[in-house]
Amino acid sequence: MMPAFESVIGLEVHAQLRTASKIFCGCSTTFGAEANAHVCPVCLGLPGALPVLNGAAVRMAVLAGLATGCDIAETSVFARKNYFYPDLPKGYQISQADAPICRHGHLDIQTQGGIRRARILRIHLEEDAGKSIHGATAAATTRIDLNRAGVPLIEIVGEPDLRTPEEAADYLRELRAILVCLGVCDGNMEEGSLRCDANVSVRPLGQETLGTRCEIKNINSFRGVRDAVAYEIERQVALVRAGASVVQQTRLWNADLGRTEAMRSKEEAHDYRYFPDPDLLPLVLLRADIELLRAQLPELPAAQRQRLQRDFGLPPAQALALTEDPLRLAAWEAALGQRPDANRALALANFLLTQVQAALGRSQRSASDVRAAMPMLAQLCDRWRAGDLSNKMLAEVLQGAFGDSQPLATALAQQLAQAGAVVSDVAALEAAVDEVLARAQPQVQRYRAGHTQVLGFFVGQVMKALAGKGNAAKVQEILKARLDG
Amino acid sequence: MTAHTATVTGCAAAFAAGEVSAVAATQAALARIAALDGSLNSHLHVDAQGALATAAQLDRDRAAGRALGPLSGVPISLKDNLAAIGMPMTAGSRMLHGYQPPFDATVTARLKAAGAVLIGKTNLDEFAMGSSSESSAFGCVHNPWDLNRVPGGSSGGSAAAVAAGLVAAALGTDTGGSIRQPAALCGIVGLKPTYGRVSRYGAVAYASSLDQIGPLTRTVRDAARLLQVISGADARDSTCAAAPVPDFEAALTRDVRGLRLGVPREYLDDAQGLDPAVRAAVQAALHVLEDHGAVLVPVALPHTRFCIATYYLIATAEASANLARYDGVRFGHRAVPQAGDGIDDLYAKSRAEGFGAEVKRRILLGTFALSAGYHDAYYKKACQVRRLIHDELLAALQTCDALAGPTSPVPAWPIGGKSENPLEMYLMDVFTLSANLAGLPGLSLPLPLHPSGLPIGLQLLGRPFDEATLLRIGDAYTSFSATDLLRPPWGAAP
Numbered sequence: 001m002m003p004a005f006e007s008v009i010g011l012e013v014h015a016q017l018r019t020a021s022k023i024f025c026g027c028s029t030t031f032g033a034e035a036n037a038h039v040c041p042v043c044l045g046l047p048g049a050l051p052v053l054n055g056a057a058v059r060m061a062v063l064a065g066l067a068t069g070c071d072i073a074e075t076s077v078f079a080r081k082n083y084f085y086p087d088l089p090k091g092y093q094i095s096q097a098d099a100p101i102c103r104h105g106h107l108d109i110q111t112q113g114g115i116r117r118a119r120i121l122r123i124h125l126e127e128d129a130g131k132s133i134h135g136a137t138a139a140a141t142t143r144i145d146l147n148r149a150g151v152p153l154i155e156i157v158g159e160p161d162l163r164t165p166e167e168a169a170d171y172l173r174e175l176r177a178i179l180v181c182l183g184v185c186d187g188n189m190e191e192g193s194l195r196c197d198a199n200v201s202v203r204p205l206g207q208e209t210l211g212t213r214c215e216i217k218n219i220n221s222f223r224g225v226r227d228a229v230a231y232e233i234e235r236q237v238a239l240v241r242a243g244a245s246v247v248q249q250t251r252l253w254n255a256d257l258g259r260t261e262a263m264r265s266k267e268e269a270h271d272y273r274y275f276p277d278p279d280l281l282p283l284v285l286l287r288a289d290i291e292l293l294r295a296q297l298p299e300l301p302a303a304q305r306q307r308l309q310r311d312f313g314l315p316p317a318q319a320l321a322l323t324e325d326p327l328r329l330a331a332w333e334a335a336l337g338q339r340p341d342a343n344r345a346l347a348l349a350n351f352l353l354t355q356v357q358a359a360l361g362r363s364q365r366s367a368s369d370v371r372a373a374m375p376m377l378a379q380l381c382d383r384w385r386a387g388d389l390s391n392k393m394l395a396e397v398l399q400g401a402f403g404d405s406q407p408l409a410t411a412l413a414q415q416l417a418q419a420g421a422v423v424s425d426v427a428a429l430e431a432a433v434d435e436v437l438a439r440a441q442p443q444v445q446r447y448r449a450g451h452t453q454v455l456g457f458f459v460g461q462v463m464k465a466l467a468g469k470g471n472a473a474k475v476q477e478i479l480k481a482r483l484d485g
Numbered sequence: 486m487t488a489h490t491a492t493v494t495g496c497a498a499a500f501a502a503g504e505v506s507a508v509a510a511t512q513a514a515l516a517r518i519a520a521l522d523g524s525l526n527s528h529l530h531v532d533a534q535g536a537l538a539t540a541a542q543l544d545r546d547r548a549a550g551r552a553l554g555p556l557s558g559v560p561i562s563l564k565d566n567l568a569a570i571g572m573p574m575t576a577g578s579r580m581l582h583g584y585q586p587p588f589d590a591t592v593t594a595r596l597k598a599a600g601a602v603l604i605g606k607t608n609l610d611e612f613a614m615g616s617s618s619e620s621s622a623f624g625c626v627h628n629p630w631d632l633n634r635v636p637g638g639s640s641g642g643s644a645a646a647v648a649a650g651l652v653a654a655a656l657g658t659d660t661g662g663s664i665r666q667p668a669a670l671c672g673i674v675g676l677k678p679t680y681g682r683v684s685r686y687g688a689v690a691y692a693s694s695l696d697q698i699g700p701l702t703r704t705v706r707d708a709a710r711l712l713q714v715i716s717g718a719d720a721r722d723s724t725c726a727a728a729p730v731p732d733f734e735a736a737l738t739r740d741v742r743g744l745r746l747g748v749p750r751e752y753l754d755d756a757q758g759l760d761p762a763v764r765a766a767v768q769a770a771l772h773v774l775e776d777h778g779a780v781l782v783p784v785a786l787p788h789t790r791f792c793i794a795t796y797y798l799i800a801t802a803e804a805s806a807n808l809a810r811y812d813g814v815r816f817g818h819r820a821v822p823q824a825g826d827g828i829d830d831l832y833a834k835s836r837a838e839g840f841g842a843e844v845k846r847r848i849l850l851g852t853f854a855l856s857a858g859y860h861d862a863y864y865k866k867a868c869q870v871r872r873l874i875h876d877e878l879l880a881a882l883q884t885c886d887a888l889a890g891p892t893s894p895v896p897a898w899p900i901g902g903k904s905e906n907p908l909e910m911y912l913m914d915v916f917t918l919s920a921n922l923a924g925l926p927g928l929s930l931p932l933p934l935h936p937s938g939l940p941i942g943l944q945l946l947g948r949p950f951d952e953a954t955l956l957r958i959g960d961a962y963t964s965f966s967a968t969d970l971l972r973p974p975w976g977a978a979p
Contacts, residue, residue, distance in 0.1 A: 041588050045810045047581065048568045048590060048687040050722050080806045082855070084832055091809020142828075144814070273855035275864060278694035278803055280723050 004205045005240070007233040008213075009168050009198060010160035011225070013175055014153050015185040016128065016193040017060045023127050023152035024051030024094065031191055035133075035145040043150035045089030050279050053078075057152035058101070058283065060184035061125045062293050064154055065102030067178050067300055068120050072290045076101040078125075078280045081272045087130035087144050095155075097274040100124035101283065107158070107178075108302060109170045110320065118171055119159035128153050154184075160199060160210065165230040169222045172196055177301040177324050187325075189220050196225055200232045202240065211236070212246040216260050218253045228253040232260050304329060312336075312345040321353050327367040328352065334371065335378035344382075351381040355398055363402035373408035380412060392468030393419045424471040426478070429462075432470070433478045436461045447483050455479060493559050493653045493707035497600075500547070500558030507540035507547075507558035511602050514560035517651045518604070521976045524632055526624050527646040529565045531605035532572050536560070539602050555710055557600030562655045564643050565606035566613055566689035567698065569593045572603075576689045577611040577621040577639075580811045580818045580839030590687020591722065592656060592698050592715045599714040604652050607642030611841045612808065613658055613691045615639050616666060616913045619904050620843040627900070628671060629973040630939055634897040637667030643701045644671040648940075649976050654702045654711055658688055660695045661796050662892075662917025665929035668701050669892035669942020672931045672971045674959065675701045676708045679950045680924035681726035683712075684719030690807040692800035693724075695921040704969045705930070705960040709733035712952060728950045736953035737960040742778030744958065745885045746771065751789040752890025752916055759894045763941050766932045767891050770943050773965050774889075774958065784881045784888060788874045792918040793911055795874065798854045798867035799922070805851030811839060846907065875923040882925075882948045887955055890916055892929040892942030920946050928955040931968040940971065 022029055025042035041049035065072050077099035080092040102123035108115050130149035134142050156175060162168050176194055179185035186193050196219045201211035214236070216228050231253075236246050250269070251260040276282075299307070301323040308319040322329050335348045352370075356377060360370060370377070384394045397415040404411035423429060436458060437444055447454045455476070462475045491510070499505045515533050522528050543558055563569055566576040568586035570593075575581045589597070596603065610620040618626040618641025626641040628634040629649035636645040640657030644667035647655050657664040659677035668675025676699045683698045690696060700711035713734065718727045748771060753764060775781050813819035813835030820834030840848070854863035881888060893913060903910045920927035926949070929942040943962070947955040963969040 044815060046586065046588075046816070047574065047576065047584070047689045047810070048586065048588075048685075050686050050724075052721060052723050082806050082809060084809065084812060084829075086812075086814050086828060089810060089815060090806075091812060092806050271857045273805075273852065273857075273860070275802060275806070275855055275860075278692075278724070279690075 005202045005237045006205045007163060007229075008160045008201045008203065008210055009162035009165075009229055011158045011162070011168060011171055012197040012199070013156045013158070013172065014195040015064070015156065015179050017057050017152040017154060017184055018186055019054055019056040019060065019152055021054060022150035023054050023057045023125070024150055027150065029151050033147055035143070036147060038147045039149070043089065043146060045091075051094060051277075053280060053283065054152060057125060058285075059293060060152075060182075061101050061123060061154050062285070062290060063182045063297065064156070064179060064184055065105060065123050066290075066294050066297055067182055068102075068105035068107055068123070068156070070102035070105030070120060070123060072285065073099060073101055073103065074285050074287065075099065076124075076283045078277045078283065079274045080277045081274055083270050083272060085129065086142065087132045087146065087149065089130070089146060089149055093127060093129060094277055094280070095126035096124035099282075107171060107174055109167060109174045110316070111167055111170060116167065118161040118167075121157045121159050123154050123156050126153050126155060127151070160201070165226040165233070168198060168229045169226040172225050173222055173324070174301070180324070181298060181301050181304075181326050183326075189222075192220070195220060198225060198229050198232070200229055200236065201246070202233060202236045212248050214246065214248065214260070215250045216253050217250060217263065221255075224253060224255055227255075227258060228260060231258065235260065312340060313342045314346060314349060318346065318349045318353065322349055325367060327371045331367075331371045331374045331377075334374040335381070337378065344385075347385055348378060348381055351384075352377075355394065359398040359402040362399075365402055365408060369408045373412060376409040376412045380416065387471050387473045388422055389419070390422055390463065390468055390470065390472055392463070393422065420469065422469050422471045423466050424474055426474070429466075429470060429474055429478055432462050432465045433458075433475065433482060436465060437482060444483065455483070458483075491650070491653050492704050493556065493561075493702055493710050494704070496559040496653050497556060497710075500543070501553055503547070505558070507543035507602060508537060510558055511536050511540040511560055511604070514604055514652050517649070517976070521649055522646075522651060525627050525629060525645050525649060525651075527607055527626055527642040527649070527651060528562065528605045529575060529577070529608050529623055529642070530572055532603065535571055536602050536604050543600060543602070554598065554600030555714060556596060559601050559654070560604045560652045561596060561601045562604045562607050562643065562646055562652045563593060564609055564640050564655065564657045566609060566658055567593060567656060568687040569603060569606070572606055574606065574689070575623065576613070577609040577623065578839065578841065578844065579622040582622070582818065584817055586687070588687065591684035591719045593687060595715050596656075607640070607646055607655055609642055610639035611844050612689065612804070613639040613660055613663055614804070614843050614847050616662070616910050617898075617903065618642060618667070619900065620841055622841055625900055628897045629975050630672065631897065632975065633899055634939070635670070635900050635902075637670035637893065637897065639663040639667075640675075640701060641667045644668050644673060644675070647671070647701050647703060648673050648973060650972070654700055654707055656698055656711070656715070657701050658691070658696055658698050659921065659927075660691050660800060661914045661921050664699045664701060665917050665927050665942065665944060666893050666913065668929045669931070669944070670897040670940060672934075672940025672973070673701055673703055674705055674708050674931065674963070674969065675699065675929040676712060676952065676955075677920055677927045678712060678716065678952055679726075679926045680921075681724055681728070682926070682950060682952065683715050684722040684725040686719055686721040686725075690803075692803040693807060694803060695796075695800055697921075705928075705956055705963055706734060706737060708928070709737060709956045709960075712956075726950070731953050733953055733956055736957045738957060739961040739964055740778075741774055741958055741961045744779045744887070744954070745782050746774060746779045746958070747782045747784035747881050747885030747888040749784045749786045749789065749881070749888055749890060751786050752888075756891075756894065756915075758912060758915070759891060760896070760935075762936050763891050763894060763896070766935070766941055767889070767943055770932055770962060770966065771889060774962055777961065777965060779958070782885050784885065786877055786881060786919070788870070788877050789915075789919060791870050792874060792922060793915060795867045795870045796914065796918040796922060797850065797911060798863050799871060801847040801851030802854045802864050802867075803851065805848045805855065808840075808844065808848055811836065813839070843907070871922050874919060878919060878923045878925060878946070882946075886947070887958055888946040890944055892916060892944040896935045896937060896939035896941050916944055925949060926952045926955055928952075928959050930959045930962055931971055933966065933968055934971065
């Protein structure tokens, strides 16, 4: 009988800091510019160019450390991490090795079994590399874009405290929420603003020592973390059960094929030959400045969730979803206005998290557009709840307005005006109901025989006859009166 | 005054007084380069057109009564590891053959702002790695005191050009003695400022924690003038200090009474491999200063014997990273790709072809010193010893205003004489390395000629950011001994 296995997971997360300029030069960090538009002698690594540290990046790293309960180092040291790669202009990356800016923090994550604390080993500052754009074939030319070279990153190195793929995904989600809430990272995983490597090992349940680990790279979504870790656990357990052993290696997550693939073994691992970068003096922070930043910390997602559940009775799922993004939360709070009524709070949360999120996802608009148009969106939601707008009308208004190029509030007002009003006139509704019932005698028989679920069919037919603009509640009322009467 | 004997301060004064035009001074420098540099090989690039255009503008400025700078009308060259827009920058390496920097080094910009006429770029050991200026990919530099001998290095082109009177002054870089040693071997003044006194922005990095830019001049006053111009904080170099910059020329009082001059036994009595005539000349110079009121203080610096090992671990470790950017991808030499070559082949071939033997040797040494398993025994240990060397020097400078000794243990050696034996070459740096390891200022002054007829140098080491005291002692000594008037007989007639 083989023992049960426990998996041990630790995440290394790279977060791109939202500074206007790069970490060691004045070049812009804007994403999506023409290749090599944002470069200068420093980030190109030209002979004689020297790095000068961007204070904004330091402040953001300290905020991230404070928000995750880290000790902030009064002295930290930049080091050179040496390796050759075409998109690494200097042949070394400026990072931090022995003396990172933050140490010994933690992250509390919500799991089904309650709150679990995962320790953070360290957070350090470093520069990003550029991007290699490979041709279609192996023989084709590779082109280099150095716009990203020198963009500031923090790497948040977690201790191996996570035990399941779901915990790993929850950890990443919580970390993202905190960084986005602090305003230090935009959290955009598709654009690579947040990247995750996972260290995974397995061991027989009850064993103290850790198993041999593999590092999985190239994970770029929450689902990716969960799936990659789950796949890797399964792979390692199968190996051990088969009497083989896990080989320490770096593996790549292939999201298309849903599997991890060997990249390089421990023997091929780089010797980065770290040493303190003599071009940069040790980074010295004054205790008073650290405390000043601590005083600037906003309400963090965990506290926000508690408040939402306590003050508005929101269910945990909605509270979690709202606090994933400060703009979303701000939008919801703006919609609430001066009337904190629990039913409306929940309805607005659902409206925002489902209909509005869906419309936003299909459009080119941003979360800040939503935030700006929130009074109008709240009005829309209220009218829909009051029955002044049908589901179909609501969907059309949202789709039309989000697809429009005008400011969202203006577009919403316009769409709303065009949508007109629901048909609430009792005579008109009764006429439509009678017509539908007259045409559907077999269904009427079935309803009267006790198959009351047919009611939905009648509602649908009446709404169709009214071009989707019938007052759904009233239609239902009339139908029931006719059928039951 | 002729170009051959011109000094920086003399040139600037003559121009300011209207005795000579900037164009004439520039033409004189260009003429001497044209006539003599075929034999010296001191310049890798001469920007005649740019220099004459600058000079003509200076003449117009003077005619219009515009304010002049402290270096207005003075022909000056830059070591070819310092960036200047419009001039190539090779660092003496095939790797950078044809490379044009798109920006000015901070020192270049400051020289320009002070009115200097930039003549060209001077030859050097490849990437400033060497003590003889023989490892340049573009041929060795010859010493104007004896064309069969080396000028020292790595700023050998700068030293030879100033000694031969091709230019009034030149800038060099000093990582382990590369300004002071060639200055000594060519009979001129060379100053390595305190680490952090001068911005390194735009200097091709060899060993970033040791590199400093400084002047090579004929007189101490000239060195003070140049240091004044190039010193001071720079937002582009985080290691450049915000320390106040005093008036260096005002410090040249020629009064050395009561100054305490430390004489480290390891630099003189106990020094291994020190030429006896050099030892005697240094002792004589110390007595000259003593005669003028300086107090000689015996000092012991027992850690001196670790300087060479420490330096060659730290400098090469830093160099191994600093030179990683020369990979053939973005600029510099790129090997012609063969069918089937991958990126690693591109790196290996480009670097194999682009770098010379000494550069490869130092990259390998430094890579080894930083490697897993060796890092603690070599790099880390060297950093610890460096701290001890620093502390020992600082302690000696608590009781002494400056330390004195020879710059180089021997005068210039014949070209090729040591190039087969790298270790013997490294031993030439024995007296100059401590200033770089401790970040201290160091000044080399011409001593009376060696019995062989070759120049030799006296080195002074000072407290951090106290170049003023070194310049004061140096100005006093050269005026008492008239050694700043020494000129090589070769090339005296234009």
